[in-house]
Amino acid sequence: MDEQKRPLTTVQWFPGHMAKARRLIEENLKVVDIIVELLDARIPLSSSNPIIMGLIGNKPHIIVLNKADLADSGITREWIKFYKRMGKSALSIDSVKGKNIKELTQTIARLTEKQTSRFSAQGAKARSARAMIVGIPNVGKSSLINRLAGTIAAKTENRPGVTRAKQWIRIGKNIDLLDMPGLLWPKFDDPSVGLNLAFTGAINDDVYDKNNVVLSLLDFLKEHYPHALQNRFKLTEIPTANEDLLSLIGKKRGYLIKGGAIDEEKTITAVFTDFRSGRLGKISLESPQA
Known part of the structure; x- marks a missing residue:
């Protein structure tokens, strides 16, 4: 990338670790039962990565609007209704304060019951649900995982691109969560998307x-x-x-x-x-x- 500052509309943001993140998601999709897509409640459209959506395919999918404490609550409620009209499971959370975390784990269990119960139907012990958490950088994945796990399970920093490798985290007795590095797409065709990501800190401040x-x-x-x-x-x-x-x-x-x-x-x-x-x-x- 040219080190000279350029207008946001021409920023190309796809460093080497982003390509690695995409490969990790592709390689591990087959071992998980459900995708938890973490979005920023302030910018649900701009923080929904089209690359991730293309990789998910027909996997069960939960949309989680994080940082709801920072967003206009009335508009967040409209987003939840919007996703549900589209037939998607959606909820808002505050991963720092723990709001709606229990509802999230219950939703994961409900949507993966078919996959986890088939083992017990064959006489074996029912296994834990395997969930993959995906999202763009700085959307709060590590904070959510730490809240779910009740410990410092994932490194948390208020800057994009901290998580660089996959890691499994046990959530209670019934969920195994696979954390993926944050993934941004290589080009922002819509200038407003790039602006929204810059406003919220998903893009490093030194590249625009x-x-x-x-x-x-x-x-x-x-x-x-x-x-x-x-x-x-x-x-x-x-x-x-x-x-x-x-x-x-x-x-x-x-x-x-x-x-x-x-x-x-x-x-x-x-x-x-x-x-x-x-x-x-x-x-x-x-x-x-x-």
Whole structure:
């Protein structure tokens, strides 16, 4: 990849470990009973990898909207209804606080009952359900696995691409979970997908122009969640120009450099951090009606 910063629409994101992740998924599909696809509740469409969907085929499949605590709860409910209308099993969770984790394990058990019970029907001991968990980087797979396992079973860091190899984790007595490395696709044909992945931190911040991306995020927030901006950054009014809004946020935070100009890097980081951590409030970037 060219080391020079480029507009997000031309980013090519497919390092060697991503190709390895795809091979691991393909090679291990035959040994699992069900696929647990973990999506970011704020961007269900953008975080659903078309490569993964192509690999899954007809395997039983659960859609899990993680980070529901960061998303607009009303829109998340609409997503669950949307998937269920399509005949898919879907639920929202908060893997950090443990919300709906029990419902997830019950759903896995229910959807794999046919596969696991056939052994006992033949006089053998029923085996555990084998589930593969897949998702893009930084969608919360490790946090979910640790919550399910009740221990530090998977390395967790708030940056994409930490899990690089497969690992089996025993979940209670009846589920064996196969964790796969996060997998992004090689090209974002839809610019909005690349932007959403950058907003939420699924793409490393050092591979795109952060100034252009943060201005796009501010533009979305101005249109859909203006009160979130006003409340978090103590704004009495929101400037029309996104550049002016970024500058005002920097001044409100006191991020100034010599001569009174704002520290742009520090201000951009603050906007990203406040959005990704939920300090701006519960915000969804996509809805099923869009």
